[in-house]
Amino acid sequence: MTDGSTITPVLVVDDDPSMRAALRQWMGLAGFHPIETETANEAISRITPDFPGCVVSDVMLQGEDGLKLMQRIGVVDSEIPVILITGHGDVPMAVDAMRLGAYDFVEKPFDPDRIAEVVQRAIEKRQLVLENRALQKSLKDSSTLESRLLGNSPVMKTLRERLLHFAKTDAAVLITGETGTGKEVIAQALHAFSKRKDKPFVAVNAAALAESMVEAELFGHEAGAFTGADRTRAGRIEQADGGVFFLDEIVSMPISLQPKLLRVLQEKEVDRIGGRRPVPVDIRLVSAANEDPRKAVTDQRLREDLLFRLNTIEIIVPPLRERGNDVQLLFDTFLNRFSAQYEMERPLLSGQDEAFLRTYEWPGNVRELRNAAERFVLNAGVGGQPLATLVAGRGGEPQGAGDGTLRELMDAYEKTVIDNALKRHQGRINLVMEELGLPRRTLNEKMARHGLSRSQAGVEETVD
Missing domain, CATH: 1.10.8.60 (Helicase, Ruva Protein; domain 3)
Structure with missing residues (x-):
């Protein structure tokens, strides 16, 4: 923060000492940190591209006026909000300034609450701009978690912290959240930031598989196991050996096959269709559901013993x-x-x-x-x-x-x-x-x- 303060700064530019004193008092009462300057040159020396606050300037200043100051601030950073204070006769100039990019203008005499409200909105806009810039900067480095899970809200910061912690383990993870919240993105991040990152990430949507093909697709089959099985084929679980297997919409998996998945988690081996002996597998299972899995248990669409294996860690994704x-x-x-x-x-x-x-x-x-x-x-x-x-x-x-x-x-x-x-x-x-x-x-x-x-x-x- 400017001047070492932890409170958001508001740069006040006015050559009238009484007006500066009044603005200083009002800004302080509103919870901001006022920085007083008399001239445009002094004000511009306080402005940097990462200035976190806004500027409140009188239009009529000695030397350069507020309009020229606003233009000079725009050269440093065009997204710093500038609020102009105008006398009655300065309104046409202020309107022109708005067209040129001023955030707002307040006409004298003004209500302190009114200018505090305008400043508050300007500060919120400025903070959003700076957050967006930080986000865009992090996006340039695709190795960061922020580039995968975008957002600066408290719920997303907490989610990223928990994800980095859980990524270090091999425990099964169940991700729950509404449709479209990015559950597969989270599963991919768990893989990317784990010790398994150089091994396969295999994703399957249980709801997208034909029921007749689920078993063969997940667990694989031996040659001759059924009509059309002319060669041995490793299932998707086996293909994820050493890495992460992501099973989306877990509650859509046929109830008859859920014990077979439970066996994979318990015994760390896969039974292919028609196989004579189990195939050892080393996977981390990450599953997802767009509904409450406990209700699915009540509705007898998900086995309770399987749920206990799936949700060793449960991550709830917040809706937008x-x-x-x-x-x-x-x-x-x-x-x-x-x-x-x-x-x-x-x-x-x-x-x-x-x-x-x-x-x-x-x-x-x-x-x-x-x-x-x-x-x-x-x-x-x-x-x-x-x-x-x-x-x-x-x-x-x-x-x-x-x-x-x-x-x-x-x-x-x-x-x-x-x-x-x-x-x-x-x-x-x-x-x-x-x-x-x-x-x-x-x-x-x-x-x-x-x-x-x-x-x-x-x-x-x-x-x-």
Whole structure:
């Protein structure tokens, strides 16, 4: 921090001693560290590219005015927020300054609470900029955990700390979290930061395998074990020998085969179909589920003794809606990535786009956010569409999206997304829950609030 302070600094520039004293008092009471200067030259000497605060400057200064100071600050770092204080006659100049990049302006005489509020918002924006820069810097080094698990929210920092600790062991790990939260990314990170990093990482999605092929795919088979088995084939578990085997959507594994997986974990050997003797394997099992595995045990879809083997370590991945400013950081990262990939200029977010980005709940989590960023980049070159329209889908805005308060707009977007999902899946609630990443109770509550029903999607209410 500037001047050795641990409190966020606010650079106050004014040639009136009484005004500087008043601003010093107000900034101090608001919890900031005021740094007073009289001239533009003195102020610019305090500014560095990593300055963590904002600048509050009078427009009319002796020598250079506040507008020229703002331009000089922009040369050092164009993303340092500059708030201008204006007299009544200076408002046209202040408006011009806003067009040139000023963060805001406050007209004299002003309410201390008003300027404290503007400063607080400017500081929050500055902190987000600096966090994003630190994140982008870490991304240049693909060996860092931060480059794999992006985010500066407390929940993500805690998750990274726990992951690095658990990566040192060979204990089985169960990762739970909503669809789209990045469970496989976490599994890959556990592998990359472990002593097994130079050995195979083999991933299998249990839900994506045909039930008739699960056993052969996972455990392998000997030649002649069944029709079409013309040669011996090692299963996916065996292929991961020495490394990490990642089994996604574990509760979708047929209950009849779960004892065989349990034996692999207990005996450290695989029984191929048609094999005469077990094959020794050395794997670390990492599994994942997008629902509560204990409920799956209650529903008799997951064996309890297998769960005890799977969740020696349990990692719960937070949904995106619980990660605060990580949404903005991730979206910015995806915009940079897709702009470079498609060789397009990075598009700018409107105020409406930023509001939607912060307030939308992102039921599809990071996967949905990534998709939205890609579509935003691609559509920018052909006139662009509001982010909310792209997320709502169907190439158009939700009904009523042009009018109303932000809450009303958000309700309209949410209603359209759920309505479209009901129609796509012909009212099959389980498929709608899976697509939107919502538990049944939450989906039912939202449908009731918006006046939606499965019968409107063309099916009877009794159909599941």
